[in-house]
Amino acid sequence: MQTPDMSHLTAADYDRVYEPAEDSFLLLDALEADLAWLRARGPQVALELGCGSGVVVTALAAALPTCLCFGSDLSANACRATWRTARRSGVTVLPVRCDLAQALEPRLAGRLDLLLFNPPYVVTDTEEVCSSGQLAASWAGGRRGREVTDRLLPQLPHLLAPGGLFYLVAIRENDVDDLERVMRRLGFGMTLVLSRRAGPEHLSVLRFERVPPDGD
Numbered sequence: 267m268q269t270p271d272m273s274h275l276t277a278a279d280y281d282r283v284y285e286p287a288e289d290s291f292l293l294l295d296a297l298e299a300d301l302a303w304l305r306a307r308g309p310q311v312a313l314e315l316g317c318g319s320g321v322v323v324t325a326l327a328a329a330l331p332t333c334l335c336f337g338s339d340l341s342a343n344a345c346r347a348t349w350r351t352a353r354r355s356g357v358t359v360l361p362v363r364c365d366l367a368q369a370l371e372p373r374l375a376g377r378l379d380l381l382l383f384n385p386p387y388v389v390t391d392t393e394e395v396c397s398s399g400q401l402a403a404s405w406a407g408g409r410r411g412r413e414v415t416d417r418l419l420p421q422l423p424h425l426l427a428p429g430g431l432f433y434l435v436a437i438r439e440n441d442v443d444d445l446e447r448v449m450r451r452l453g454f455g456m457t458l459v460l461s462r463r464a465g466p467e468h469l470s471v472l473r474f475e476r477v478p479p480d481g482d
């Protein structure tokens with residue numbers, strides 16, 4: 267997968283929008299590792315939650331040219347950056363400013379073949395978790411670094427298409443075993459696609475897919 271040209275974004279942009287970092291690149295690498303398999307599944311609709319600079323969703327749109335790609339972010343600056351990044355790469359991505367998938371849910375529920383999220387995963391006080399688009403919304407994850415992710419998980423059975431896939435970036439402190447348990451209760455199996463140590467962080471990309479109910 268081609269990493270998009272990001273040279274249109276300046277230090278001033280990165281004062282307001284999350285700059286692509288190890289976690290972004292690990293998610294790109296995980297998608298690349300799955301790419302042949304993803305292409306064979308023929309996804310038609312994809313959404314990246316918290317699209318930030320647009321680096322991930324733009325690469326995805328370039329790699330899957332027949333897939334309609336959306337991004338969402340709390341930050342208007344991030345949505346503008348994503349729009350510019352996609353244009354720079356000559357692909358179409360539709361960024362929408364909203365909390366998680368809220369604004370898209372009425373149209374896209376049950377239709378998402380691919381859902382990606384590199385969430386704010388750093389362990390912080392709950393008060394630091396943001397509901398507006400300031401830069402701290404990129405990293406402040408509250409208790410166990412899970413507060414934003416945990417709001418999303420119960421929505422997944424409703425959002426994803428029957429064969430839909432969900433890719434999530436997590437760190438060790440997010441308790442990957444517990445994420446697996448929660449998702450299992452929601453009817454999804456977990457695969458560890460990639461992990462990497464980046465400074466103090468043990469990063470992983472997890473992929474979730476519906477499992478048939480027991481007995482099938």
Ligand SMILES: C[S@@+](CC[C@H](N)C(=O)[O-])C[C@H]1O[C@@H](n2cnc3c(N)ncnc32)[C@H](O)[C@@H]1O
Nearest residue numbers: 284286290316317318339340365366384403404
């Ligand atoms: C770690 S950054 C990832 C940015 C980009 N996807 C990447 O990988 O480089 C997390 C992004 O999620 C956004 N975000 C945080 N909470 C959100 C929410 N509740 N709904 C939508 N976006 C959110 C932040 O504004 C930020 O752009």
